[in-house]
Amino acid sequence: MNKTIWVIIVIVGALLVSAVFNYNTLVSINENVNGKWSQIENQLQRRADLIPNLVTTVKGYAAHEQQAIQAVADARAKLAGAEGPAGKAQADNELNSALSRLLVVVENYPNLKADQNFRALMDELSGTENRIAVARKDYNDAVQGYNVKIRSLPTSLFAGMMGFGPKEYFQAAAGAEQVPQVNF
Template sequence: MIIAVVVIVLIVLYAIATYNGLVKSKNKCLAAWAQIDVQLKRRADMIPNIVETVKGYAKHEKETLEGAIRARNSYVTASTPEEQLKNAGELERSLSRLMMLQESYPDLKANTNFMSLQNDLKETEDKISYARQFYNDDVKQYVNKLEMFPSNIIASMFHFEKMNFFEVDEASKEVPKVQF
């Protein structure tokens, strides 16, 4: 009888520890996503300033400038992480096209405001890259817990759901082409 009680207590303690570990992993993933979101929003907030700076030099580049603003607005208004992931790729592509404009405008390259914004953007892109890496590492650990025995039993009992990795879509991998 005592052995049965001890076994039951150990099983309950294991279940509690596993459940808490899953919750901790899930929350770590959510916190990592929040860090990506902060940096993506910072980048999105920079775009209007970059567009305004470029406008002064590239008045006839209306389509590229408007595309950057549209992509920024789509990202900012996204309501789910999945939408944000999709729109972040478009934002990245439009920002690349926007930054390519500097090659055609030598005066723009020397503009102090533009150079400062470009430097801030580079720092933000680096932070986004690191945040993506940490997020994907956290998601990998969480998904491993969801799939590995015996924690997968507790995960399925309490309906823990998989989280998506932050992946770059194929279009974002292509080098942007700017034609004049």
């Protein structure tokens, strides 16, 4: 055989091996991002499951504070129906705001703050908030690694053809950086 044909065969073979390697790497990284997203949803669900118990406990002490209690219930329902990182982030911020208003109500009821069930629920909620923050960070780190990979050569040459596009970061909604105003 001609030397040129062997060179062409070697080049085509190297390209095929590179394409397979890059595809497998992208699949692995993509699944890592999906797994990290599942952990965010898992922790959001954990918090959503704790909230009805918290609301029930507060209701017993502050029955006339229905507006704050209803806001938490509505925000929780909105979070359950939210789609994608942007929708979840927006709904999560609304729930955080509603919970903040509910905690202002709690401040007006010292007996409630002393209640053992309430304290246990608040500890669980606090731990869950920390888990959510860690899950968000892990997800955004995974998205960053994935997005860098699909935009770097030579993977970027194959990524688009193989259907791998950039992933969306979990971002706080506009205005989330501002401290909420609490007026009595």
